[in-house]
Amino acid sequence: MGLVPEGDGRLGRGVHQAFILGAGLGTRLRPLTDHVPKPLVPLFHRPLAWWAFEACGKAGIDRFAVNTHHLPEMWDDFARLPDIRDRDVTFFHEPELLETGGGLKNIASWIGDDPLLIHNGDVYSTLDLGKLIAAHEASGNPVTIAIRSEGDAKHIALDVSDTRVTDIRRKLGKEDGTHVFSGIYCVSPEFLGMLPPGEKVSVIPAFLELATAGKLGALVMDDGVWLDLGDRNSYLAAHRTLGLGEPIHPDARISPDATVEDSVVGPGAVVEAGAVVRNSVLWAGSRVSSGAELDRCVVCSKLPVSGQHRGEDL
Numbered sequence: 001m002g003l004v005p006e007g008d009g010r011l012g013r014g015v016h017q018a019f020i021l022g023a024g025l026g027t028r029l030r031p032l033t034d035h036v037p038k039p040l041v042p043l044f045h046r047p048l049a050w051w052a053f054e055a056c057g058k059a060g061i062d063r064f065a066v067n068t069h070h071l072p073e074m075w076d077d078f079a080r081l082p083d084i085r086d087r088d089v090t091f092f093h094e095p096e097l098l099e100t101g102g103g104l105k106n107i108a109s110w111i112g113d114d115p116l117l118i119h120n121g122d123v124y125s126t127l128d129l130g131k132l133i134a135a136h137e138a139s140g141n142p143v144t145i146a147i148r149s150e151g152d153a154k155h156i157a158l159d160v161s162d163t164r165v166t167d168i169r170r171k172l173g174k175e176d177g178t179h180v181f182s183g184i185y186c187v188s189p190e191f192l193g194m195l196p197p198g199e200k201v202s203v204i205p206a207f208l209e210l211a212t213a214g215k216l217g218a219l220v221m222d223d224g225v226w227l228d229l230g231d232r233n234s235y236l237a238a239h240r241t242l243g244l245g246e247p248i249h250p251d252a253r254i255s256p257d258a259t260v261e262d263s264v265v266g267p268g269a270v271v272e273a274g275a276v277v278r279n280s281v282l283w284a285g286s287r288v289s290s291g292a293e294l295d296r297c298v299v300c301s302k303l304p305v306s307g308q309h310r311g312e313d314l
Contacts, residue, residue: 133186143215149179272292278296291306
C-alpha cells in the first residue's frame with residue numbers, strides 16, 4: 001500500500017473519462033447472469049451498462065473503459081449498439097478477477113494523468129454526476145465518493161461537515177455508518193499510487209487509509225433516483241417503478257388472447273394465446289407458451305415457458 005498522496009490543488013482539469021465496472025460475476029442475480037454479464041442484464045430493453053454510459057455522457061464524459069471477465073464475448077454486441085459504437089470505448093479483459101482496486105490499477109496506462117469517474121455496472125441512477133465532478137475537482141482530495149442518506153447498507157460515516165469520510169463499516173473503530181455508498185466516485189491519478197500492482201485487491205483498504213488521513217472526500221447526493229440492481233427483487237422493482245420507455249417493445253408479439261399486466265416485454269419476445277403474464281420481465285427473444293401463467297417471473301432464456309410459475313427465473 002502506498003503512502004497517502006498530497007492533493008495537488010490543480011483545478012480546471014475536469015473529468016472526461018469513466019471506468020464502468022463490468023467484471024463482476026453477479027452471483028446475487030443468478031441464473032440471470034448465467035446468460036449475460038451483470039451489467040448487460042436488460043433494464044427496459046437496454047443493458048444496465050447503457051444507462052451508465054448515458055449518465056456519464058450527460059456529465060460531459062466522452063471516453064470510457066470497461067473491464068470484463070464473465071462471458072466477455074457478450075460485450076461485442078454491446079459495443080455494436082447504435083448509441084455505443086460511435087463512442088470512444090476500450091475493453092480490458094480480466095482472465096482472473098482483480099476486484100475494484102486491481103481492476104483500476106490494471107488500466108493505469110489508459111487513465112494517464114487525468115482524473116477519472118468510476119461507475120458500478122449494476123447501478124442505475126439519475127444523479128447529477130456533473131456536481132460530483134465539480135466537488136471532486138474543488139476539494140483537492142484524491143477520491144470523492146457519491147453517497148446517499150437513505151438505503152439499507154449505511155456503511156459510510158462522515159465528519160461534521162458531511163464532506164469527508166471518517167470510517168467505513170466501522171473498520172477504523174470510530175463510528176457507525178450513516179450513509180450509503182452509491183458505487184460512483186471520482187479519483188485523481190495520484191490515487192493509483194496507493195494501489196499495489198498486479199494484485200487482486202479492493203479499493204477499500206486505500207479508502208480507509210485516506211479516511212484516516214482526512215482525505216477521503218464525500219458528496220451527499222439525495223436528489224434523483226439511485227438503485228442498486230444487484231438482486232432479483234430490486235431488479236423486478238425497478239421495472240415496476242421506473243418509467244424508462246414503453247414496457248412492451250414494439251417488436252414483441254403478444255396474442256390478442258393473452259393477458260399481460262404490469263410487465264415488461266422485450267424485443268422479439270412472444271406471448272402466445274391464453275398465456276397470462278403478470279408482474280414479470282420477459283427478455284428479448286423469450287417465448288411464453290399458450291396456457292402458461294407467470295407471476296413475478298423473469299424469463300431470461302429463449303426456451304419456451306409453459307405451466308404455472310410464481311417468483312421464478314426461467
